[in-house]
Amino acid sequence: MSKSNKHAVQERYDFPNSQKLWHEGAARTGSLGCEQCHYRQQCGGLQVEAQVFDCLSFCRCQNPAKCDNVCPRNVEHFVARIQEVGGFALDAVPAAPRLAHLCLPTMVPMVYHSSARARAPATSVVALSLYEFFDKRTGVLRFDSREAVLDRFKISDGATIILSGTDEDPPLERWWRLHDRQGSARALRTLGVKLITTPNYSLFGDVPRLDNLYNMKRIAITTSEIQSADVLCALHVNARTDRDWDRWIEHLIRHDEYMYVSFEFGTGAGARPRMPWHVEQLCRLAREVGRPLTLLVRGGMAVLPVLGDAFANVTLIDTVSFMKAQHRQRAVIGNAVLGWERALTPQGEPIDELFDHNIGAVNAHALALLGKSDVSGPLVERGRGTDTTHDAGNESLDAHGLAEACRD
Secondary structure: OHHHHHHHHHHHHOOOHHHOOOHHHHHOOHHHHHHHHHHHHHHHHOOOOOOOHHHHHHHHOOHHHHHHOOOOHHHHHHHHHHHHHOOOOOOOOOOOOOOOOOOOEEEEOOOOOOOOOOOEEEEEEEEEEHHEOOOOOOEEEEEHHHHHHHHHHHOOOOOOOEEOOOHHHHHHHHHHHOOOOHHHHHHHHHHHHEEEEEOOOOOOOOOOOOHHHHHHHHHHHHHHHHHHHOEEEEOOOOOOOOHHHHHHHHHHHHHHOOOOEEEEEEOHHHHOOHHHHHHHHHHHHHHHHHHOEEEEEEOOOOHHHHHHHHOOOEEEEHHHHHHHOOEEEEEEEEEEEEEEEEOOOOOOOHHHHHHHHHHHHHHHHHHOOOOOOOOOOOOOOOOOOEEEEEOOOHHHHOOOHHHHOOOO
16 A cells, blocks of 8 residues: 555544444434434434434545545535436335236245256256346346256256345446346346346445435336336345335335335344344334235345244245355254255266255255245255354344344
């Protein structure tokens, strides 16, 4: 790092602990600068531990003109973003058609590629990445037929395909920049795609709230566009505050054409101290919307029992079975805990059997957590071997305590 850059970094104020930026509702006094804000009704104001006057305290740029956050200190960029989404209000987002319901299993494995595999996995429904269907540079659809998709990912001809829009920011922005997003969704429908979860545009805690409101509006817009292309869409309910959750509830009440919502516990929402708040808010959403909803969730397996009680149906989009198989690890279940053991394969041997086993084990574990008995898939090996590690990050939260927090 050059001396000039080092000096610039030292001039910036960085909050010492991201937990101090978590919204805590009635437990915290509202920030004084929020009282007269023009966007107070949509934002709800800040109630965080960190001592901030208003959300512009999070604008720490040395040169705001070069910052891509949606912030009034970069006026040209700020106005362009507001015009781009037609303001931050969600009530102007067009309605989409109501489509036929799609029954989903409790667990759907994510398939990232066909490396080290020789055949289709033993599952009737698969999840693929939305962003693998388009060229990164040109945005052109990569596949001209369903057969090309089946060959690329090695999935069966009869498999139901759903696409996950959860990813890091660069792929999400590529989708937003597509010339015709709705037309792209229609093209996916011709390939046999049945459902898409909305791109999960980020709601960071250390940026001006206007950036959050912009990304919430983009989530609502892309959901409408996808379902208007006659592809079922699951609204991704990213939220930072109680008011954000209120707005998603209001949006879902207005738009009864949406039967699916999605959420992701793999990153910020999966932090152990913060997960209970998100679970409580998801339960509140399911209760207050007042109609049956299916939740598609990535991560957070430990809280499936609580979410299963709140939603009509819960489907786990499982990213673990595939990645563990690629790293030659086999699922084991012992004492109702999902763990993993080494399962080295001879050089050049496909991992299809290992992948199928992992799918069956994770499926059985998810069904058990949800109290369902229709266990299917490969038999689960219980506790064999001594070189076993457990996924403590996902499995050790107290589901009973979360259930207490979600009760009426």
